[in-house]
Amino acid sequence: MFRSGAFVADHVSPTTDAQIQPNGVDLTADVVFEQLEPGRIGRDGKEIGERVARPLEELEERDPHTYYLPEGSYVVRYGERIAIPEGHVGFVYPRSSLMRNSCMLNTAVWDAGYEGRGEGLLQVHHDVEIERGARIAQLVFAEANHEDVYDGSYQGENVE
Numbered sequence: 001m002f003r004s005g006a007f008v009a010d011h012v013s014p015t016t017d018a019q020i021q022p023n024g025v026d027l028t029a030d031v032v033f034e035q036l037e038p039g040r041i042g043r044d045g046k047e048i049g050e051r052v053a054r055p056l057e058e059l060e061e062r063d064p065h066t067y068y069l070p071e072g073s074y075v076v077r078y079g080e081r082i083a084i085p086e087g088h089v090g091f092v093y094p095r096s097s098l099m100r101n102s103c104m105l106n107t108a109v110w111d112a113g114y115e116g117r118g119e120g121l122l123q124v125h126h127d128v129e130i131e132r133g134a135r136i137a138q139l140v141f142a143e144a145n146h147e148d149v150y151d152g153s154y155q156g157e158n159v160e
Ligand SMILES: O=c1ccn([C@H]2C[C@H](O)[C@@H](COP(=O)(O)OP(=O)(O)OP(=O)(O)O)O2)c(=O)[nH]1
Pocket: 046, 092, 106, 107, 108, 109, 110, 111, 112, 114, 117, 118, 119, 120, 121, 150, 151, 152, 153, 154
């Protein structure tokens, strides 16, 4: 069973009322990265390729808090700290307005016990403007059996 947005909100911070949806909680875009160098997925480990944060627009006539993204692939870090409670698994979907603008956010599995400010793959199939802090995604929780909790290298990532 999927949990209500109000339940998910108890595990996401900070949140405003506008983020709480019937079936999940909207996540905002904090930093958009562009990958520069290849990564590596090995049998015994992984490396994330070098990346750079996209500049926020600096041209005078443009909004200084907006990412102007040409078609391509990006990694976006969400603005909220997420804690996946025991007995659950998380998935992130794009906000439908993002998808209707020819962009897609892809999710991997958010494991029970994970805490941090995670990241998603943002595929831009048509140039788009995304204001920093805008809602772009929705996190949902499903009840799930598990034996262990997440204890990997991303535990506690991007939180002060
Ligand atoms: O779209 C996603 C999906 C998951 N996560 C977070 C939560 C998840 O619990 C953690 C690790 O994911 P996963 O176990 O798939 O990563 P891994 O590459 O197998 O890393 P590890 O070796 O640390 O398990 O990353 C994200 O930030 N974005």
